Amino acid sequence: MSARALNAILPQVEKSPYEAHQKARTFASRYVKSGQYDTAIDVLFQSARELLKTGQAGSGVDLAGFLLEVYDTKEEVVTEESRGRLTQLLALTGSEGTWRKTLVDKAIAWSSKFGTCPSGDPDLQRYVGELLYKDGDFVGAEPHFLSSGQRDSARMLAEMFLQWSGGEKLGLFALRGTFPYLLDGNILAARTFIKHFVSGLPKTSSTPSTHVIQTGDNDEVTMTADSLINFSQLAVVTCQRANGDQNKVARESWVRLCGTYLSQGGPLAAPEVRKVLNEISTLYFAIPPPRGQAANPFGDMFSSLFGGAAPSQPARRVLQPAGASSTPGLD
Amino acid sequence: MSNRISLLHMAAQAEIAFAQTFLQTLSTQPVTYANDYRQPLENSLKRVPIFPLPPPPKRQHVDSSASGAASSQIALTFKSLKPPASYTLTVSPTDTIATIKAQLATTHNTAPPADAQRFLVKGKALADAKLLKEYNVQDGDTVNLMLKPGANWDPSKPREEKVEREILQPKPVPAVPGLFVSDESAPVGKRTRHSRAPSIVLSPSPSSDAPGAAPERDILLTLDSETTAPVETMTTYHTTVANPEFWEKLLAFVRNEFTKEADALQAWEDFLRASKGSLTASEIAKIRDHVGIMGMAGT
Numbered sequence: 001m002s003a004r005a006l007n008a009i010l011p012q013v014e015k016s017p018y019e020a021h022q023k024a025r026t027f028a029s030r031y032v033k034s035g036q037y038d039t040a041i042d043v044l045f046q047s048a049r050e051l052l053k054t055g056q057a058g059s060g061v062d063l064a065g066f067l068l069e070v071y072d073t074k075e076e077v078v079t080e081e082s083r084g085r086l087t088q089l090l091a092l093t094g095s096e097g098t099w100r101k102t103l104v105d106k107a108i109a110w111s112s113k114f115g116t117c118p119s120g121d122p123d124l125q126r127y128v129g130e131l132l133y134k135d136g137d138f139v140g141a142e143p144h145f146l147s148s149g150q151r152d153s154a155r156m157l158a159e160m161f162l163q164w165s166g167g168e169k170l171g172l173f174a175l176r177g178t179f180p181y182l183l184d185g186n187i188l189a190a191r192t193f194i195k196h197f198v199s200g201l202p203k204t205s206s207t208p209s210t211h212v213i214q215t216g217d218n219d220e221v222t223m224t225a226d227s228l229i230n231f232s233q234l235a236v237v238t239c240q241r242a243n244g245d246q247n248k249v250a251r252e253s254w255v256r257l258c259g260t261y262l263s264q265g266g267p268l269a270a271p272e273v274r275k276v277l278n279e280i281s282t283l284y285f286a287i288p289p290p291r292g293q294a295a296n297p298f299g300d301m302f303s304s305l306f307g308g309a310a311p312s313q314p315a316r317r318v319l320q321p322a323g324a325s326s327t328p329g330l331d
Numbered sequence: 332m333s334n335r336i337s338l339l340h341m342a343a344q345a346e347i348a349f350a351q352t353f354l355q356t357l358s359t360q361p362v363t364y365a366n367d368y369r370q371p372l373e374n375s376l377k378r379v380p381i382f383p384l385p386p387p388p389k390r391q392h393v394d395s396s397a398s399g400a401a402s403s404q405i406a407l408t409f410k411s412l413k414p415p416a417s418y419t420l421t422v423s424p425t426d427t428i429a430t431i432k433a434q435l436a437t438t439h440n441t442a443p444p445a446d447a448q449r450f451l452v453k454g455k456a457l458a459d460a461k462l463l464k465e466y467n468v469q470d471g472d473t474v475n476l477m478l479k480p481g482a483n484w485d486p487s488k489p490r491e492e493k494v495e496r497e498i499l500q501p502k503p504v505p506a507v508p509g510l511f512v513s514d515e516s517a518p519v520g521k522r523t524r525h526s527r528a529p530s531i532v533l534s535p536s537p538s539s540d541a542p543g544a545a546p547e548r549d550i551l552l553t554l555d556s557e558t559t560a561p562v563e564t565m566t567t568y569h570t571t572v573a574n575p576e577f578w579e580k581l582l583a584f585v586r587n588e589f590t591k592e593a594d595a596l597q598a599w600e601d602f603l604r605a606s607k608g609s610l611t612a613s614e615i616a617k618i619r620d621h622v623g624i625m626g627m628a629g630t
Contacts, residue, residue, distance in 0.1 A: 053425045084460045091462045092425060117372040119379060131465075146379040149369060151616060176382040184379050185370035211347050216358040218623035219366075223347050234350060240368075241360040250360050253353065260349060276382065319370055 002042040005031075009043070013050040020047060021059035028066060037074040041067060045085045052092035057099040064089045068106045071114070078115035078124070087127050095135050104128050119147040126153045138164045146180045154181065154189040158196035167202045171228025172267060178232040179276055182239055185283065185319045190236050198222050198229065231261045231268070235280075242284035244318070251285045283317050366620045405470040409435060409442075409450075411477065416486035418442055418476075424464035428457045435476075440489040447482035451475040480609065572606050573614045575621030582622055596624065 005027040012020040024047035031040035044067040052060035067085070076082050086107045093100045108128070111121035119125070129144030138160055145157040154177070161173040174197055181190035201224065211223040221233045234257055241250040258277055262268050268277075281287040369375075409418045418439045422431050432445040442448075450457040452466055452474055468474070478484055571577055582599050589595040599622075607615060 080460075087460065088427065088462060091465050112377075117375055118377040119375060122372070134465075143379070143381060146381070149375065149379070151367075179382050180379050184376045185374065187364045187366065187368040189369065191366055213347075213351055213354050214358075215354045216362070220623075221350065221354060223343075223350055225343060227346060230346065230350065234353065237354070238357060240362050240364045240366075241357060243361075243363045247360060247363070249356065250363075253357050253360075257353065273382075276380070319364075320374070 001036070001039045002046070005039075005043045006046055009047050010050055013047070013054055013056075017051055017054065017056045017059055021051065021056070021063065024048075024063055025066065028063075028070070032070055032073065037070055037076075040070050041074075041076075041085075044070065045089070048089055049092060052089060055094075057093055057097065060089070061093060061099040061103050064093075064103050065106055068110050071110050076114060078111050078121045083111070083121060083124055086124065090128065090131060095137070101140075122148045122150050122153070126150050126156075129153060130156060133160050142176075146184075149181060149184060149186045149189045151188060151192050154192035155196050158193050158200060161197065162200045162202075170201065171226040173197070174226070174229040174232040175267070175273075178236060179280070182235065182280055183276060183283070187236070187240055190239075194229075194232050194236055198224065198233065201229075227261065227264065228267065231257070239280065239284045242319075244284075244286040251287065254281065254285050255287075279317075283319050286318070367616075405468075407468065408471075408473045409476040410473050411475070411486070414484070414486050416441070416476070422463060424462070424468075426463055427459065428461055428463065429459040431463060432459070441486050443476075443478060443482060443484040447479050447484065449477040449479055451477060569609055573610055573618075575618045578603065578618045579622050582624070599624065 005024075009020050009023045009027065012023070024043060028040040028044050031037070031043065044063050048060045048063035048067060051063065064086070067089075070076075071082065086103075090100065090103060090107070093103055107124060108120040111124050112118055115121040125144045125148035129141045129148060132138075132141035132144065133156060141160060142157070145153040145160070157177050161177055162170075165173050174194065177193040177197060178190050181187075181193060213221050213223060215221055215237050219237065221230070221237060223230050238250060238254050238257055241247065242254065243250065245251065258281075262274075262277075267273060278287075278289050282289050404421045404423055406419060406421050409420060411417070418435060420431070420435055420438060422434065426434075428450060429445070432448045432450070435442050435448065436445040452468055452472070455466070457463075457466055457474075578599070581602060582595070585595040585598045585602075586592070589598060603615070603618065610618075
């Protein structure tokens with residue numbers, strides 16, 4: 001079907017890429033107009049790929065953008081194949097300039113529209129994260145690993161942070177991986193992250209003596225010299241035992257944990273950090289968010305815990321325990 | 332000075348004491364969200380926030396991969412240990428793994444058919460849909476060639492009937508990419524027997540990863556989660572070996588046999604590693620979650 005168009009386009013890629021680019025656009029728009037989406041997709045994909053291979057990033061990414069427009073029109077859902085085309089094109093787009101970013105943004109926008117996950121297809125996010133990580137673009141990779149939330153993403157995020165830190169401010173990096181995942185209701189990723197992070201800690205520097213405490217039957221917390229790393233681990237095991245307002249012991253434990261570590265000041269006491277902790281308090285432990293300006297959020301947390309009537313908040317996020325199927329989701 | 336250290340030490344002791352009582356209380360409580368809990372994808376946040384902390388020091392952008400036009404060809408050696416065979420092939424870094432498999436099968440008629448090949452570099456399986464340049468493979472490197480479970484291959488004989496089949500079927504030349512993606516999942520007629528797990532002895536690739544790389548004691552066979560071929564799950568062997576309880580019992584057994592905990596864990600790890608060929612990545616993950624031992628290399 002697409003052979004005729006490709007025979008006209010591909011031989012020109014090497015010598016006159018501009019011609020090839022124009023022809024691909026023309027052919028593809030005709031196919032789209034006549035409703036032959038799959039043919040258009042094939043023409044655009046192969047032309048973009050060949051252009052990218054010869055270093056024509058601009059033309060290649062333009063055609064890839066067109067490809068995504070056709071995906072949109074066709075309402076192409078995220079599959080192994082439709083995603084595979086994009087990852088191949090992304091891999092071929094070099095890191096120079098903004099071309100790759102352009103394509104990444106468009107691809108993720110499409111995958112969040114036609115996939116199940118509002119933040120974009122987890123596999124695609126992981127792929128992009130890995131691509132940027134390997135390129136040394138740590139800042140760029142972080143949001144993709146966080147959005148992906150898969151086991152492998154969390155593992156790579158931990159590796160990346162350890163590299164990024166160079167052995168310093170490890171505690172901040174531990175928070176940076178653990179809490180966004182927790183906030184997203186993703187125990188799997190939060191656990192995977194912190195476990196890998198802790199097991200990859202440099203043996204020499206800041207952790208002279210580690211102390212392992214058993215937790216339940218087959219879990220443990222490794223106490224390190226960095227209290228932020230300890231806090232991150234303790235927070236995960238506490239959240240795992242949360243059950244909204246049903247489990248009072250877990251709820252009180254959480255308040256105690258936050259109170260103890262926040263009283264030490266440091267980065268945890270920053271208002272932005274408290275806000276994240278408050279959101280987690282609501283999501284897992286059904287502790288209402290503090291009213292008004294958060295002058296003393298944990299004071300409010302305490303008062304609401306012991307019977308303070310909180311004004312009802314609109315659309316509070318609630319986490320569904322595994323297996324429960326009633327309560328509608330969040331957001 | 333020593334005063335300060337002892338103060339720090341005291342603080343650490345206090346923290347450990349707190350954590351001990353804290354966890355003691357906590358472990359009496361039932362787990363609501365299991366280790367692999369993730370809320371339904373459709374409920375997840377539209378934007379997972381970056382944790383609001385002062386940004387870590389900017390890293391210098393190191394562009395290791397020669398991006399842009401990477402059309403230069405490189406020569407690779409494909410080596411199989413069992414049965415012993417070796418092929419060389421000139422490939423382009425921008426080719427997909429699937430393309431290279433097809434190329435190997437057409438260029439060397441004693442090589443296994445493309446759909447039976449598995450490529451490994453430093454213990455990592457190469458995924459069909461990925462490009463060669465996405466892996467750290469350089470000119471002159473050796474790729475370990477293995478067979479997918481159940482495939483038969485005799486390198487001393489040219490594969491006549493397979494060659495015919497490949498002529499009949501349009502070859503996935505670079506011009507027809509849609510085929511590659513579905514290649515893996517397409518049912519393959521020849522793959523009916525599936526009793527044999529692939530051998531997992533790997534030889535290291537000559538190009539070393541990083542200066543500070545760990546000594547090459549042994550090489551983990553990390554199964555790329557994307558690649559895991561749809562392993563046939565019907566055999567009774569597989570049912571047992573994929574059962575997390577089996578591994579828990581095994582752990583209890585080795586703990587009994589070895590005096591040191593570290594030795595027991597090592598033995599358990601070795602057994603699991605040896606079985607990885609017949610397990611999918613998610614099965615391995617389930618086993619690890621169940622038994623509660625994380626892999627050293629994160630597998």
